[in-house]
Amino acid sequence: MAVADLPKPGNDPHEQIVLTAVDEFLAWGKENSLFYLLFATACCGIELMQAGGPRYDVDRLGMIPRATPRQADLMIVAGTITHKMAGVVRTLWEQMTEPRWVVSMGSCANSGGPFSKWSYSVLNGVDKYVPVDVYIPGCPPRPEALIDGVMALRERVRRYRTMGVRDRDPHVVQGADCRFGSHPGKPEPQA
Amino acid sequence: MNGMTFEAIAARIAQVCDEAMVVRSENGQPFVRVPAAALPRVAALLRRDPALLCDALMDLTGYDRLKYPGNEASPANDAIAVVYLLFSQQHHHRVMLEVQAPRALCSVPTVSGLWPAALYFEREVFDLLGVQFVGHPSLERILCPDDWVGHPLRKDYLYPAQYHGVPHLREGQHFDGAPRRQGDPEPTPTPAPTKKGHP
Amino acid sequence: MTIEAITLGGERMQLNMGPHHPATHGVLRIRVESDGEIVSSCIPDHGYLHRSIEKIGECIEWPMFVPYTDRVDYVCAMNANLAYCVAVEKLLNTDPATAVVVPRRAECIRVLVAELNRISSHLIAVGAMAMDVGAYTPFLHGIAQREHVNDIFEKLCGQRLTYNYVTVGGVAFDLHETASEEIASFLDQFEKEMVRFNKLITTNTIFRDRCANLAVVTAAEAIAWGLVGPNLRGSGVDWDLRRDEPYGLYGELGVRVPKGERYAGRKGAVGDCYDRYIVRLLEIQESVRLCREVLKLLPPAAGKANDPIGGHQADVSKVLKRPPKGFVHCRTEAPRGEMGYFLVSDGTKVPYRVRVRTGSFSAAGIFHKVMRGIFLADVVAVIGSFDVVVPEIDR
Incomplete structure (x- = not known):
C-alpha cells in the first residue's frame, strides 16, 4: 500500500503512526517533489514556460524550476537538440544527482521532428545521448500534454526502489514509457 | 522615398570602377556586379559619399551558383555569389552589389571596416558557404561547431x-x-x- | 550605470554563461571575462540551435517552407509566416503571368494576427527582461495575457505556438464567427491589465534606475551595427518598415512609430536599456490601436475562398509550381525588427536559396561592444533589453 492511500490519522494517538516500507516512503516523497531543470532549447521552451505560468501552474504538482542541475530531479528536454548542443545535454545530465529522470518533450527531442529528414545539424532524438523515461509527442506539445507526460513519469517514480536493486544503469538507455505509441524498450523490472 | 534612383547610383559607381556591370536578373531585379578586387573601392564610395551615404547594411549573404540553370555557358558557372544589400537611412535609397568569387580560390575583401554589422554576416557566409573574407579580424565558424567539416550551403555538400x-x-x-x-x-x-x- | 573599463590590476576571471542559463533566452553561450565585477570582454558563442533551416528551404517546395518559418521565430510565428509569404508574393508579382492578388479580407486578417502576435511577443520580451533583472511577478502577468492571445489563435488555426496560418496568397482559414468580438473584448481587458503591469514594473524606480544609461547605443552606431526594429527605434531612429516601406494593408493604417527619447529622465540617455524597453511597451499600445482599426475595416466574408474582397485565400497552387526565375529581397517588420528574405528562384517548385535575415542576429553582433565596461550583473539585463531569441540568431 502506498503512503498516499493510507487513511488520514485521527485524534487517537495510535492512529497517528503510519507504517510503511522505506522505499515506498521515499518514492512518495520523490514523486511529489519533482524539481525540474529549467532547460529549454527551442519552441517547446515557450510551452514549458506557459506550463509554469498562472493557468497551468505545474507548481501545484510539486514541480519547481531549478536553475542548476545539482538540485534537479528531472530534466525536461524541451526543444531541438543539435549536434553542437548534445554534449552539453549529456554534461548537464551527468551533473544531476541520482535518481534522475528525463522527459523528452516534443518531436524534435523525440526524433528530430520536422528537422530529422533534411537537416544536417540536428540530432535525431535526444535518446542518443541520455536515457529518456517519457516521450511526449507534439510540435510543440500543449502544456496539458506535458502535464500528462509528467503524470506518466510519476508512476515510474513510484515504482523506483531506492533501497532495493538498482534498476537503472546510468549508461545504458533502458526501457521507456511511451503513452501514445509502441513500447520501444524492455519493460520495467518489478521490485 | 526621395533618394537616388538605381540608375543614378550605378552611374556613380561606374565613375570609380570601370569593371562594374549593371545586371538585371531574369525577373527584372537590378543589381551591380563588381569584381572582388574593386569591392573595397566601391564599398567605401557607397558608404562615405555624401550623396550616396549607404549607412546601413541590410543584409550580406551569398549563394552557390553551381546548379543555377542557364549558367553553364558562363565562365564563372561554379562561382559563389556574395550579395550585399545596402540601404541609406539618410536618403532612403537602396542598392544591391554582387561579387562572384571563384569556387577554387574563394576570397573576397572584407567590408567590416565600413559596416561593423558585416563582422557577423561575413562569419556566417564563411561558415555556410566557405568564402574567405580577407582582412576580417576574427573569421571563425559562427553557427556550425568549430570542428565541422565542409560548408553546408554549397550545392555539392x-x-x-x-x-x-x-x-x-x-x-x-x-x-x-x-x-x-x-x-x-x-x-x-x-x-x-x-x-x-x-x- | 556604465563604468568605463578600468584595469584594477587584479586577476581576470573567465566566466562561462550558458548555453544552459535561464537568463540567456535559450541556448546562447557567452564567454565573459571579468575584472572584478566589471566585464572586460564578452564573446558570444552561437550555433547551439543551428537547425539548418536555410538548407531545408533548398530541399522542399515553396509552400512547404511556411511551417519552418514558424520555427525561425516561434515567439512571433505569425509575423515570421507573414514575412516569408510576403516575400514569395513579391517574387511572384515580378512576372505578370504569375502575379497573385491577396484578397482584402485576408490582408485584414494578416494584419490582425500579426499585431496580436506582436503584442504577445513583446509581452514575453518585457516580462522576461523584468525577470532577468529580478522582478518575477510581471513575467507571470505577461504570460497570463499571452494565454488569451494563444486562445484566440488556437480557435483560429488549432495551434498555440507554431501556427502555419499565413500562407502564400492569403491565410489558411477564415476567421471564425465570433472572432471579432473575442478579439475586441480581449483588447479591452488587455488595456486595463497593461495599466497594472506598468504600475508593477515600468514606473518602478529600482527597475528604471537599473536600466537607465545602461548599454547606450547611439543612433549612428545602431545603424552601422545593423540593429533593426525596436532596438533601432530605441536609439532614436525614426524608422519602421510598416510605415516607411508599407506592405499589405499597413499603408492605409498610418502606423504611429515610437522612438527612444530618454524616457528614464535625467539619469538616462537615448538608446539605453530603458528606452528599448519603453519602445516595446509603446509598440504594444500601437498594436492594440491597429487591431481595433483593422476590425473596423474587415470586409464581411464572401463564402468563396478566392473572392478578391471577402475571400481569404487566392489560388496559388499553379503559380507556385513555376515561379519566375530570378531573385527578390523583401523585408518586413517583425517584433524583433526587420525580417528580410532573400529568395533565389531557378524557376522550379523548389527554391534555389532561401535566406532569412533576422533582427536577433545583428543584435547579438553588438553584444561584445556594448557589454564591455558594464557590471557583470547587468549582462542579463542587456541581453533582455535587446530581446534576442536564439533560433533567430542560429536558424
Whole structure:
C-alpha cells in the first residue's frame, strides 16, 4: 500500500503512526517533489514556460524550476537538440544527482521532428545521448500534454526502489514509457 | 522615398570602377556586379559619399551558383555569389552589389571596416558557404561547431557521415535525396572524437 | 550605470554563461571575462540551435517552407509566416503571368494576427527582461495575457505556438464567427491589465534606475551595427518598415512609430536599456490601436475562398509550381525588427536559396561592444533589453 492511500490519522494517538516500507516512503516523497531543470532549447521552451505560468501552474504538482542541475530531479528536454548542443545535454545530465529522470518533450527531442529528414545539424532524438523515461509527442506539445507526460513519469517514480536493486544503469538507455505509441524498450523490472 | 534612383547610383559607381556591370536578373531585379578586387573601392564610395551615404547594411549573404540553370555557358558557372544589400537611412535609397568569387580560390575583401554589422554576416557566409573574407579580424565558424567539416550551403555538400561518433541518418547522401553515386567524393571524414561535453 | 573599463590590476576571471542559463533566452553561450565585477570582454558563442533551416528551404517546395518559418521565430510565428509569404508574393508579382492578388479580407486578417502576435511577443520580451533583472511577478502577468492571445489563435488555426496560418496568397482559414468580438473584448481587458503591469514594473524606480544609461547605443552606431526594429527605434531612429516601406494593408493604417527619447529622465540617455524597453511597451499600445482599426475595416466574408474582397485565400497552387526565375529581397517588420528574405528562384517548385535575415542576429553582433565596461550583473539585463531569441540568431 502506498503512503498516499493510507487513511488520514485521527485524534487517537495510535492512529497517528503510519507504517510503511522505506522505499515506498521515499518514492512518495520523490514523486511529489519533482524539481525540474529549467532547460529549454527551442519552441517547446515557450510551452514549458506557459506550463509554469498562472493557468497551468505545474507548481501545484510539486514541480519547481531549478536553475542548476545539482538540485534537479528531472530534466525536461524541451526543444531541438543539435549536434553542437548534445554534449552539453549529456554534461548537464551527468551533473544531476541520482535518481534522475528525463522527459523528452516534443518531436524534435523525440526524433528530430520536422528537422530529422533534411537537416544536417540536428540530432535525431535526444535518446542518443541520455536515457529518456517519457516521450511526449507534439510540435510543440500543449502544456496539458506535458502535464500528462509528467503524470506518466510519476508512476515510474513510484515504482523506483531506492533501497532495493538498482534498476537503472546510468549508461545504458533502458526501457521507456511511451503513452501514445509502441513500447520501444524492455519493460520495467518489478521490485 | 526621395533618394537616388538605381540608375543614378550605378552611374556613380561606374565613375570609380570601370569593371562594374549593371545586371538585371531574369525577373527584372537590378543589381551591380563588381569584381572582388574593386569591392573595397566601391564599398567605401557607397558608404562615405555624401550623396550616396549607404549607412546601413541590410543584409550580406551569398549563394552557390553551381546548379543555377542557364549558367553553364558562363565562365564563372561554379562561382559563389556574395550579395550585399545596402540601404541609406539618410536618403532612403537602396542598392544591391554582387561579387562572384571563384569556387577554387574563394576570397573576397572584407567590408567590416565600413559596416561593423558585416563582422557577423561575413562569419556566417564563411561558415555556410566557405568564402574567405580577407582582412576580417576574427573569421571563425559562427553557427556550425568549430570542428565541422565542409560548408553546408554549397550545392555539392553531402550529409556528414557522423559527428562525434553519432551517425547521421542520411550518411553521405546528396541533398536532393539521391543516394551516393559513383565518383562522389568520400563522405565527410569523421573528425577524431574530441572530449565530449562542454568545451 | 556604465563604468568605463578600468584595469584594477587584479586577476581576470573567465566566466562561462550558458548555453544552459535561464537568463540567456535559450541556448546562447557567452564567454565573459571579468575584472572584478566589471566585464572586460564578452564573446558570444552561437550555433547551439543551428537547425539548418536555410538548407531545408533548398530541399522542399515553396509552400512547404511556411511551417519552418514558424520555427525561425516561434515567439512571433505569425509575423515570421507573414514575412516569408510576403516575400514569395513579391517574387511572384515580378512576372505578370504569375502575379497573385491577396484578397482584402485576408490582408485584414494578416494584419490582425500579426499585431496580436506582436503584442504577445513583446509581452514575453518585457516580462522576461523584468525577470532577468529580478522582478518575477510581471513575467507571470505577461504570460497570463499571452494565454488569451494563444486562445484566440488556437480557435483560429488549432495551434498555440507554431501556427502555419499565413500562407502564400492569403491565410489558411477564415476567421471564425465570433472572432471579432473575442478579439475586441480581449483588447479591452488587455488595456486595463497593461495599466497594472506598468504600475508593477515600468514606473518602478529600482527597475528604471537599473536600466537607465545602461548599454547606450547611439543612433549612428545602431545603424552601422545593423540593429533593426525596436532596438533601432530605441536609439532614436525614426524608422519602421510598416510605415516607411508599407506592405499589405499597413499603408492605409498610418502606423504611429515610437522612438527612444530618454524616457528614464535625467539619469538616462537615448538608446539605453530603458528606452528599448519603453519602445516595446509603446509598440504594444500601437498594436492594440491597429487591431481595433483593422476590425473596423474587415470586409464581411464572401463564402468563396478566392473572392478578391471577402475571400481569404487566392489560388496559388499553379503559380507556385513555376515561379519566375530570378531573385527578390523583401523585408518586413517583425517584433524583433526587420525580417528580410532573400529568395533565389531557378524557376522550379523548389527554391534555389532561401535566406532569412533576422533582427536577433545583428543584435547579438553588438553584444561584445556594448557589454564591455558594464557590471557583470547587468549582462542579463542587456541581453533582455535587446530581446534576442536564439533560433533567430542560429536558424
